[in-house]
Amino acid sequence: MLIKKASDIPASEITPESIYRARRDFMRGAVALGASVMAGNVLAAPSQVSDQAKDRGPDWLRQQIAGASPRVITTDEKLTPYDNVTHYNNFYEFGYRKEEPAERSGDFNPYPWKVEIAGEVDKPGMYDLEDLLKGITLEERIYRLRCVEAWSMVIPWVGFQLATLLKRFNPTSRAKYVAFTTLEDPKQMPEQSSYFSSIDWPYVEGLRMDEAMHPLTLLAVGLYGKALPNQSGAPFRLVVPWKYGFKSIKSIVKIELTEKEPPTTWSQIAPQEYGFYANVNPKVDHPRWSQASERRLPSSLFSPNIIPTQMFNGYADQVASLYSGMDLRTYF
Ligand SMILES: Nc1nc2c(c(=O)[nH]1)N[C@H]1C(S)=C(S)[C@@H](COP(=O)(O)O)O[C@H]1N2
Numbered sequence: 001m002l003i004k005k006a007s008d009i010p011a012s013e014i015t016p017e018s019i020y021r022a023r024r025d026f027m028r029g030a031v032a033l034g035a036s037v038m039a040g041n042v043l044a045a046p047s048q049v050s051d052q053a054k055d056r057g058p059d060w061l062r063q064q065i066a067g068a069s070p071r072v073i074t075t076d077e078k079l080t081p082y083d084n085v086t087h088y089n090n091f092y093e094f095g096y097r098k099e100e101p102a103e104r105s106g107d108f109n110p111y112p113w114k115v116e117i118a119g120e121v122d123k124p125g126m127y128d129l130e131d132l133l134k135g136i137t138l139e140e141r142i143y144r145l146r147c148v149e150a151w152s153m154v155i156p157w158v159g160f161q162l163a164t165l166l167k168r169f170n171p172t173s174r175a176k177y178v179a180f181t182t183l184e185d186p187k188q189m190p191e192q193s194s195y196f197s198s199i200d201w202p203y204v205e206g207l208r209m210d211e212a213m214h215p216l217t218l219l220a221v222g223l224y225g226k227a228l229p230n231q232s233g234a235p236f237r238l239v240v241p242w243k244y245g246f247k248s249i250k251s252i253v254k255i256e257l258t259e260k261e262p263p264t265t266w267s268q269i270a271p272q273e274y275g276f277y278a279n280v281n282p283k284v285d286h287p288r289w290s291q292a293s294e295r296r297l298p299s300s301l302f303s304p305n306i307i308p309t310q311m312f313n314g315y316a317d318q319v320a321s322l323y324s325g326m327d328l329r330t331y332f
């Protein structure tokens with residue numbers, strides 16, 4: 001984010017997306033999360049995708065993903081092709097160029113995976129991801145993702161509400177925030193041993209409790225109907241669709257409920273540029289560039305595909321009330 005790159009990956013039009021859209025057309029229906037959110041009322045399995053999304057992940061996860069409930073669509077915009085979603089990434093642990101996470105994360109092995117649940121909860125401890133997910137029905141959700149760098153995508157995630165997990169641990173009345181930490185393992189994450197890195201590893205993020213409990217807030221374990229590829233934050237990552245992408249922390253090893261607002265990686269590096277809240281807001285510009293519009297991928301030199309950015313990334317009906325009375329210029 002401090003390092004800006006001008007060029008784009010040319011987009012392939014041949015993607016599993018064509019299959020995906022055909023199935024999606026069967027789906028119309030019930031309102032699940034508010035006015036602009038449609039939930040599928042047809043029992044469709046998560047999309048079948050081509051070999052671009054090879055089977056990956058352990059058996060238990062594949063089975064759980066195969067049993068995901070009908071998709072919830074929060075936008076009817078075109079899905080971003082699989083190739084863009086998985087080859088244009090920000091995952092600085094694997095490098096700073098957009099193609100590096102895909103190129104350099106191949107040897108990363110995210111299974112089995114342990115997660116520490118800590119702080120203001122009933123039963124803090126170390127848990128296997130597999131055990132944490134037992135009994136949770138996954139669902140498919142199509143969300144916009146808007147990076148603070150002013151590009152965006154539409155991604156079909158597979159995951160579950162963060163609230164479902166937090167409720168299992170009975171947060172105490174002192175729990176006001178949730179802090180997340182990414183794995184720190186320089187042997188597997190090459191950029192963590194680089195002397196040139198401006199990030200103080202591990203990558204950390206946080207949410208206010210009501211944001212964390214909001215039904216739009218997801219923990220994703222897959223995309224396009226398969227387990228997450230490593231570059232997308234395997235084995236599980238946060239997805240907060242109304243906030244800039246940097247809030248959606250990848251490859252989480254620790255979830256801690258806290259009384260105080262936790263430190264977050266980008267607001268520590270450049271507090272005047274990146275805030276704790278980081279709500280998508282076309283009216284509050286980044287000090288170095290406008291946030292009024294965004295480049296929707298696939299985008300190229302001759303068809304840049306610039307579209308207006310929406311307040312709260314289009315989720316204002318669902319989330320604006322969380323911030324009533326707050327000055328969004330102060331709490332950016
Ligand atoms: N651990 C970790 N999480 C991270 C990042 C990162 O560098 N490290 N980048 C963030 C940023 S800036 C964005 S835009 C999104 C990108 O997610 P994607 O690559 O799956 O599109 O991941 C976020 N989560």
Ligand SMILES: [Mo]
Pocket residue numbers: 090146147148149244245246
């Ligand atoms: Mo980002």
